[in-house]
Amino acid sequence: MNAEIASEIEKLAAEVLAACRKRGVMLTTAESCTGGLIAGALTAIAGSSDVMERGFVTYSNEAKIGMLRVPAEIIAGRGAVSEEVARAMAEGAVRNSNAQIGIACTGIAGPGNSSGGGSAAKPVGLVHIAVAMVQEDTLHAEMRYGDIGRAEVREATVRDALKMALRMLGA
Template identity: 55%
Template sequence: MIDADIYAAAERVLTLCRAAGLTLATAESCTGGLVVGALTAVAGSSDVVDRGFVTYSNAAKMQMIGVPEATLAAFGAVSEETARAMAEGALAAAGVGVSVAITGVAGPGGGSPEKPVGLVHFASARKGGTTRHHEMRFGPLSRDEIRRRSVLVALDMLAEAAG
């Protein structure tokens, strides 16, 4: 899963975080830890990577990173609001300088007309800064490809937040 593009993006994130004196955390749902896995594939990443939260279930989102139950009830797990709450929750729970969150429908099932397979919400947060959101609609690609592309988007968002 960690191809040359992902590895290069992970190296870039680590370099930018080091330059800015930042540590990071991830909050992942549909990627199941692939983002933090990509970052930790790079030797020496332990000076930047603090932790990764794999919050696949709604209960995990609430318990581990404090996503409000009301947010999940009103907007669902796959939403801008939940992605933002995940990024901010990971930032606070880990006490790091920057975070990224990913929640989506990787398929092949589980989609709906409102939230089709390939819909992924991303958010990045920086301590003392703003939380940014990005929505991708990858379309009906394979589960592996949706997750791969999600990792790349998340790493780009981390780089932007760190830069």
């Protein structure tokens, strides 16, 4: 990881944890394309256990359905990489944990190939991020990073997900 990006992510993660402490809320993550990197960024900060409740890595559709209770018909109708699934993941993470705020992402990190690495409708670099919080409207963002590299898509997703969490927390 680029040192500048790593430093920015570390700073954002510390800010999210501080904002959670200030609001008195516990945090959970539900990650697909990042494979736990958001939770990893948060738990890399000493003392994070006072607000980090748990992280769900739901890479498969079955995991999204089983762990987060994402309705199978949403995945079947809209696809795993969609606004509806990202929102359902964030809301499901909150419902299926002891947290009050949930950060979720689902996307196509790449590289493009014949085994599901992007299409014209859902290209490599397409990521949906959602942040849900008890008694708040769920935030969503569709990111189109482009085919900038798998690691770079994942890093950009972590950075932008943490920024969205800060917005939800009013920080």
